[in-house]
Each structure stands twice: as structure tokens, then as C-alpha cells.
Amino acid sequence: MLQLNGKSVPPQGRGEQDPAETLMELREGEHGILEALEVPEDIAQRLMELGFIPGSRIVAARSAPGGDPRVFRVDGSEIALRRETAAALRLRTLLTTQLPDVS
Amino acid sequence: MSGCDGCAGCATGTLVAPVAGNRAKVVAIVGPPNSGKSTLFNRLTGLRQKVANFPGVTVEQHLGKVRLGGGREVVLVDLPGIYSMTPRSEDEQVTHDVLKGRMKNVARPDAVLLILDSTNLGRHLTLAAPVLSLGVPTLVILNMADDLRHRGGNIDTAALSQQLGAPVVLVSASRGEGVDAIFSFLEKETSAPVPVELPIIQDVPRCRVWAAKIGNNAAYQAPAPPLWTRRLDAIFLHAVMGPVFFAIVVVAVFQTIFSGAKPLMEGVESLIAASSDWVGSVLPESAFRSLLIDGVWGGVGSVVVFLPQILLLFLFIGILEDSGYLARAALIADRTMARVGLQGKSFIPLLSAYACAVPAIMATRTIENKRDRYATILIAPFMTCSARLPVYTLIIAAFIPNHSLLGPFLGTQAAAMLGLYVLGFLAAFATARVLKSSVLKSERTPFMLEMPPYRKPTLQGLALRLLDRAKVFLRRAGTVILGVAIVLWVLANIPLHDGSAPPIEQSVAGTVGRAVEPLIRPLGFDWKIGVGLITSLAAREVIVGTLGTIYGIEGEADSKGLQQALQRDLDLPGAVALLVFFAFAMQCMSTLAVVRRETGGWKWPVLQFTYMSTLAYVSAFVANRAVAVFV
Ligand SMILES: Nc1nc2c(ncn2[C@@H]2O[C@H](COP(=O)(O)OP(=O)(O)OP(=O)(O)O)[C@@H](O)[C@H]2O)c(=O)[nH]1
Ligand SMILES: [Mg+2]
Numbered sequence: 137m138l139q140l141n142g143k144s145v146p147p148q149g150r151g152e153q154d155p156a157e158t159l160m161e162l163r164e165g166e167h168g169i170l171e172a173l174e175v176p177e178d179i180a181q182r183l184m185e186l187g188f189i190p191g192s193r194i195v196a197a198r199s200a201p202g203g204d205p206r207v208f209r210v211d212g213s214e215i216a217l218r219r220e221t222a223a224a225l226r227l228r229t230l231l232t233t234q235l236p237d238v239s
Numbered sequence: 240m241s242g243c244d245g246c247a248g249c250a251t252g253t254l255v256a257p258v259a260g261n262r263a264k265v266v267a268i269v270g271p272p273n274s275g276k277s278t279l280f281n282r283l284t285g286l287r288q289k290v291a292n293f294p295g296v297t298v299e300q301h302l303g304k305v306r307l308g309g310g311r312e313v314v315l316v317d318l319p320g321i322y323s324m325t326p327r328s329e330d331e332q333v334t335h336d337v338l339k340g341r342m343k344n345v346a347r348p349d350a351v352l353l354i355l356d357s358t359n360l361g362r363h364l365t366l367a368a369p370v371l372s373l374g375v376p377t378l379v380i381l382n383m384a385d386d387l388r389h390r391g392g393n394i395d396t397a398a399l400s401q402q403l404g405a406p407v408v409l410v411s412a413s414r415g416e417g418v419d420a421i422f423s424f425l426e427k428e429t430s431a432p433v434p435v436e437l438p439i440i441q442d443v444p445r446c447r448v449w450a451a452k453i454g455n456n457a458a459y460q461a462p463a464p465p466l467w468t469r470r471l472d473a474i475f476l477h478a479v480m481g482p483v484f485f486a487i488v489v490v491a492v493f494q495t496i497f498s499g500a501k502p503l504m505e506g507v508e509s510l511i512a513a514s515s516d517w518v519g520s521v522l523p524e525s526a527f528r529s530l531l532i533d534g535v536w537g538g539v540g541s542v543v544v545f546l547p548q549i550l551l552l553f554l555f556i557g558i559l560e561d562s563g564y565l566a567r568a569a570l571i572a573d574r575t576m577a578r579v580g581l582q583g584k585s586f587i588p589l590l591s592a593y594a595c596a597v598p599a600i601m602a603t604r605t606i607e608n609k610r611d612r613y614a615t616i617l618i619a620p621f622m623t624c625s626a627r628l629p630v631y632t633l634i635i636a637a638f639i640p641n642h643s644l645l646g647p648f649l650g651t652q653a654a655a656m657l658g659l660y661v662l663g664f665l666a667a668f669a670t671a672r673v674l675k676s677s678v679l680k681s682e683r684t685p686f687m688l689e690m691p692p693y694r695k696p697t698l699q700g701l702a703l704r705l706l707d708r709a710k711v712f713l714r715r716a717g718t719v720i721l722g723v724a725i726v727l728w729v730l731a732n733i734p735l736h737d738g739s740a741p742p743i744e745q746s747v748a749g750t751v752g753r754a755v756e757p758l759i760r761p762l763g764f765d766w767k768i769g770v771g772l773i774t775s776l777a778a779r780e781v782i783v784g785t786l787g788t789i790y791g792i793e794g795e796a797d798s799k800g801l802q803q804a805l806q807r808d809l810d811l812p813g814a815v816a817l818l819v820f821f822a823f824a825m826q827c828m829s830t831l832a833v834v835r836r837e838t839g840g841w842k843w844p845v846l847q848f849t850y851m852s853t854l855a856y857v858s859a860f861v862a863n864r865a866v867a868v869f870v
Contacts (some may be wrong), residue, residue, distance in 0.1 A: 178327070179685055184443040185322040186687060187362050191444075198476040200571045205583065207476070207570070207690055211447075212359040212461060214468075214690040216570045216583070221685040 159222035162196035168227035187211030264313040270354035272320025275382040279412040280317035291560035295605035298330040324369040329604035350376040357381035364450035369440040376429035384411040392462030399457035404433035465692040497653040503547035511540040537791025538724025538784040545629040561696035580675030582686040585615040592622035610681040621667035626779040637802040638814040720784045762859045763813025816863035824855035
């Protein structure tokens with residue numbers, strides 16, 4: 137019934153130092169600043185209503201076993217997204233600091 | 240919809256017909272999902288609409304009256320939550336239609352109560368822009384004041400009111416704090432809001448910037464993050480502990496429902512037996528006495544026995560829904576749901592279908608994609624609803640010997656019950672897969688689900704849920720089941736032979752039963768089960784009452800007698816076949832009616848009925864043969 141096999145997702149193909157380019161690449165506890173939503177217009181609209189607005193700070197939180205979907209902390213709420221959606225949310229790379237979130 | 244009262248979720252309110260001209264003021268409760276709209280509605284009207292801790296609980300409009308001083312009243316409308324004025328699902332469409340005055344039976348609101356979560360005001364204030372620009376008198380209610388205070392947040396309501404050009408109050412709907420201010424707003428003649436400025440409401444980023452600015456000007460201090468939610472998620476969403484915890488809970492629930500409820504059920508049973516004996520002793524031997532004892536006590540009594548068990552099930556569902564764990568379960572289930580082409584959001588209605596398919600089918604309104612929604616509607620009746628519980632319990636108790644499997648934690652009978660639940664789930668999944676890869680194929684819609692903070696379920700909240708549930712169950716026992724029992728008793732006692740009742744096989748009921756017997760013989764059922772299958776078309780648990788009446792007339796009324804009587808008439812392969820039949824068959828008029836309403840026609844319910852009946856018959860036949868080979 138529920139996802140009981142904890143088959144983990146392969147490593148996200150990102151070295152320790154490389155900045156995350158999309159939300160999907162954030163590891164648990166890391167954060168980034170959203171740059172753009174590369175999804176169809178109506179989905180972008182809803183994501184923005186949920187707080188995913190370009191310029192906002194997003195923290196990757198816990199996930200379902202296996203890493204998908206993952207919960208993101210944004211604008212005071214916790215929203216779960218699938219990897220495929222998270223991969224379409226691009227982060228600002230220059231300013232991104234992948235320090236563990238302290239909040 | 241006759242049997243609709245069987246399910247608390249579907250009482251659509253058209254309780255107040257607006258009187259033309261001098262009609263009562265209509266006030267709509269608007270706000271984001273899970274902000275406490277229904278809690279406030281219940282507090283103001285004294286009604287009991289469903290409240291639970293996840294987004295998307297309310298899926299249709301509910302009307303209620305608020306009594307004010309001087310005998311005046313206003314009509315309050317509880318609405319589904321919205322994120323903006325652009326509806327994306329059926330439930331959001333409802334709110335949209337009501338606000339625009341396009342909903343049948345609901346006049347366009349004269350005022351709005353905008354209810355926002357004060358602990359998340361930054362984002363929630365964004366909704367104030369489109370709502371204020373409706374130009375309707377609005378009271379802005381900042382809810383969850385208790386939570387805000389606890390976590391050290393703060394807001395200057397006077398400053399916020401000045402910015403928004405509308406009155407603002409800080410309340411706690413669940414505790415009743417600050418609610419007086421809402422009554423005085425309802426009393427007053429109110430005027431349209433005059434905000435200092437408004438952004439372009441279609442532009443979400445601009446609205447968010449506007450909300451931030453307004454919040455700043457009102458000295459909004461966001462509260463500290465919910466610590467307990469983080470701690471609990473560290474367990475419930477842990478890669479290993481999470482699923483283990485889930486499995487433990489499921490096993491514990493089944494064991495408790497099966498054995499924990501036993502003493503209570505035996506208590507109810509002896510009460511029923513004692514009252515039946517008492518009625519038997521005060522009434523003289525007559526047809527009327529037989530009707531009461533065999534028909535009413537035998538029929539209704541054998542169903543009422545299951546009340547404790549059903550309440551226990553609802554207690555667990557209540558804890559699941561009120562705590563906020565449900566949203567986490569949907570998150571964990573998403574990947575599995577994805578495999579059959581659905582998404583985690585479909586999981587929430589499916590879970591509530593464990594209580595009853597009718598509210599579950601209503602709850603699919605939150606699913607944005609129409610094809611996903613239809614697929615979820617079509618598979619929901621496979622989930623083991625509480626009406627199947629009495630049937631399963633009766634047959635399992637009669638045919639499966641109780642051994643311990645996992646020490647005191649899991650017995651064979653509880654395991655058999657668990658197996659039937661899994662069977663329903665698998666049928667739902669297989670069906671979804673077929674539907675989603677054929678007629679209901681669609682693009683994948685993204686899964687976005689808000690995780691609410693965990694809240695402690697309150698004793699009062701749980702107690703009220705159980706009370707409502709008990710009322711629904713007893714009302715059903717007193718109407719549908721009682722009615723069937725009486726009709727059946729009559730049919731089992733005519734035609735009269737020389738002024739006395741015929742042997743039951745010769746009666747009208749017996750004749751009908753024997754007429755269908757050839758059809759169900761291959762499944763291992765006799766004519767009595769046949770009569771039960773016919774009456775259970777009204778609702779599943781009616782078969783228990785029906786067997787109670789039939790065996791009552793034969794002289795074995797109480798449920799121990801019912802078990803023994805069943806053991807005589809049914810062999811093990813037949814019993815397993817009966818269980819499988821009930822797992823798959825669509826025996827519920829209320830469900831068919833609500834599917835027709837939600838899909839707007841007879842096409843889907845007819846398809847569903849045909850498919851489920853065929854599947855039930857064929858699977859029961861296969862199960863019968865398979866078990867017969869083994870024993
Ligand atoms: N701490 C606290 N919790 C509250 C308060 N008001 C409501 N809640 C809880 O918030 C959760 C959501 O309440 P609902 O009334 O169902 O919210 P709703 O806005 O009707 O939700 P939807 O129908 O899903 O849009 C429930 O768990 C309530 O018990 C409050 O003032 N304080
Ligand atoms: Mg509600």
C-alpha cells in the first residue's frame with residue numbers, strides 16, 4: 137500500500153562545492169533563492185500562490201522515503217513537490233549559499 | 240437521495256431559502272484552505288460541519304443561521320478554501336461561484352468574513368487583495384491567535400485595519416477568543432472596504448509584495464517555526480522509522496478494532512438479548528410478538544451490536560485527520576500512486592473512503608485534473624468502508640479460528656480482516672491502472688500539497704465526531720435496517736396457510752431466495768444468503784440484519800446463534816467467497832447516487848456498478864473453488 141521499500145534515489149550528481157541549479161538538487165537542510173519557474177503558465181500561477189515566487193528563499197526539508205516527493209519550506213509554509221516539478225524550479229546560482237539552514 | 244443520511248459528509252445545505260425582498264443578510268466565510276473557516280462557522284452557527292487538519296476538508300457550500308440580538312438572523316455560508324480568485328478545481332469553483340452570485344440557492348453575499356491564519360500572515364494576506372477588491376463589506380479575521388501567541392508572533396490589528404481600510408480582529412476560532420467582535424460586525428450596517436492601495440490582483444508576485452508591505456506597516460512579527468511539527472516529522476518522515484511507524488499503527492488499529500472492541504460489543508449484545516427476553520416475557524404469544532422479537536430485535540439488534548467497533552474505527556480516522564498525519568500519509572503514498580497514474584492528492588479521498596465512500600467521492604473535488612478525479616471516484620468504493628465491517632466481522636468470527644500470529648499483537652482473525660482491506664486496496668489500484676492507461680489517460684498533473692502543522696486532537700473534537708457518527712449509525716439502523724427487517728418479516732410469514740405462517744422456505748421471501756439460488760449456488764451460497772444479497776443492495780450491512788431476521792424466525796436470534804446458524808448453512812469455501820463478494824460488489828445506493836451527481840450523468844455509475852458486480856461474482860467463484868481445493 138504505502139511506499140515501504142526505502143529504495144534511495146541515486147546521488148543528485150552534484151559535487152560538494154557545486155551550487156544547486158534547481159530545487160531538486162537541494163539536499164535536505166540546504167536553501168536557495170528561486171530564480172524562475174520553468175513550468176506551464178497555470179501551474180506557475182498556483183506555485184506562486186503557494187509562495188514559490190522568484191526571489192523567495194526556499195529550504196529543502198524532509199521527504200517521503202526514497203527522496204520523492206520532498207517538502208520545501210517557503211514563505212512560512214511547508215509544501216510538498218515531486219522531483220519533476222522541483223527540477224523545473226531554477227535557483228539563482230551566483231547568490232546561492234548552500235549552508236545548512238539554521239532557522 | 241434516500242440513504243444519503245448514512246454519511247455525514249453529504250448534507251448539502253439549502254436550509255434557508257432566501258426570501259425575495261426582505262431576506263436575511265448573507266455572509267460568506269472566505270479564506271485559504273485550513274485557515275479555520277469551518278471551525279468559525281461551527282462556532283457562530285452552533286452547527287457541526289466537518290473540521291480536520293488538512294487542506295481541502297470543505298468541498299461544497301454549507302449554510303447556517305447566526306442568531307443576533309432582537310430576533311434578527313444572518314445566513315452564514317461556509318465555503319471551500321481558495322488560494323486566489325482563479326479557481327483550479329471543483330471545490331474552488333464553488334467558492335468562486337458563490338462570491339460572484341452564480342450559485343443556485345445562495346444569494347450573492349452581502350458581506351464577507353475573510354479568515355486568515357495569523358501564524359502565516361505573509362502569504363495569507365495575499366488573498367486579501369482579490370477579496371477586498373470585490374468591493375463587498377469585509378471583516379478581516381486573523382485566526383489562530385493562540386498559536387501566534389505561543390510561538391511569539393505579533394501583529395498590530397489597528398494598523399492593519401487602517402492599511403486595509405476594513406475592520407480587523409484577532410481571534411481563536413477553536414477557543415472562542417475574540418468572537419464577540421465578529422458578532423458585532425454581523426450586527427452592524429457595514430460599508431465596503433477602502434484600502435490604502437491595492438495591487439493588480441492577477442499579478443501574484445505584486446500581490447505578495449503588497450502583502451509584505453502591509454504586514455510590515457502593521458508591525459507583523461512572524462512566529463517562530465513550529466518546533467513540534469519539525470520534531471514529529473523527523474520521525475514520521477524518517478526514511479526507515481516513518482514506514483515502520485506506519486506499519487505498526489496499521490496493525491495496532493486492526494488488532495484493536497477486532498479484539499479491543501469485543502468486550503464492548505458483548506456488552507451491547509447482552510443488553511439487546513436482555514431487552515429481547517423482557518419483551519418476550521411481557522407480550523403474549525402472537526404474530527406481533529414474533530414481529531418484534533424476530534423481525535425488529537433479530538434484524539436491527541444484530542446490526543447495532545457493531546456500534547462499538549465502528550466508533551473505534553472512526554476514533555482512529557479522527558485522530559489521523561485532526562493531527563495532520565493524513566497529509567504526511569498522502570506524501571508517503573505519492574510514489575505508489577504515481578505508479579498507477581494518480582497522485583498523492585487522490586490518496587486523501589481514498590483514505591476517507593475507509594469511513595464511507597460518499598464523502599470520499601465528494602472529497603475528490605479537490606483534485607484539479609478531471610480525469611484523475613473520475614478515476615479516483617471510480618475506485619473509491621473498493622476501499623473497505625465501515626458498512627463492510629459488520630459483515631466481515633460476523634463471517635470471520637464464525638469461520639476463522641483465532642490463533643495468535645505475532646504474539647499478542649496480531650491474531651489470525653485481525654490478519655484476515657487486514658487481508659480483506661488489502662484486497663480492496665489492490666482492486667482499487669489495479670482498476671486505477673487500467674483506467675489511467677486507457678479511457679482516463681491524461682498528462683501528469685504536478686503534485687503540490689501543503690503540509691499543515693501537527694495539532695493535538697482535542698478530546699471534545701473527537702467526542703463530538705463519535706457522537707455524530709453514533710447518531711448516523713443508529714438513525715440508519717432505525718430507518719433502512721428497521722424498514723427492511725419489517726418488510727422481510729412480513730414476506731417471510733406470508734402466504735398464510737390455514738391462518739398460520741408457512742414454513743419459511745414456502746414463504747414469499749423464501750420463494751424469492753430460492754429463485755435466485757441457482758445463480759449463486761456456484762459461489763457456495765444458499766437461498767438465505769441470496770435474500771441477504773438482495774436486501775444488501777440498499778446498503779451492505781443490511782445483510783447482517785436480514786440474516787438476523789431469517790434465523791430469528793427459525794429460532795436463533797442473537798449473534799452467537801447467528802454465527803452458529805451460518806456455520807451450518809455455509810462451508811468455508813462459501814464463507815471466503817462471501818467475503819470476497821462483499822469486498823468487490825457495489826452494494827450501496829447512496830454511493831451510486833453521489834457518483835451520478837458528481838459525474839453529471841448515469842454513464843459512470845452504470846459502468847461502475849456493472850464492473851464491480853461482475854468482478855465480485857467472478858472473484859467469489861474463483862475464491863470458492865480455490866479454497867475448496869485446499870480444504
Ligand atoms: N490552534 C488553533 N487551531 C485552530 C483554530 N481554528 C481552527 N483550528 C484548527 O485548524 C484546522 C483547520 O480547521 P478547519 O476549520 O477545518 O479549516 P477550514 O478553513 O474550514 O479548512 P478547509 O475546509 O480545508 O478549507 C483544524 O485542525 C482546527 O482544529 C484556532 O483558533 N487555533
Ligand atoms: Mg472547512
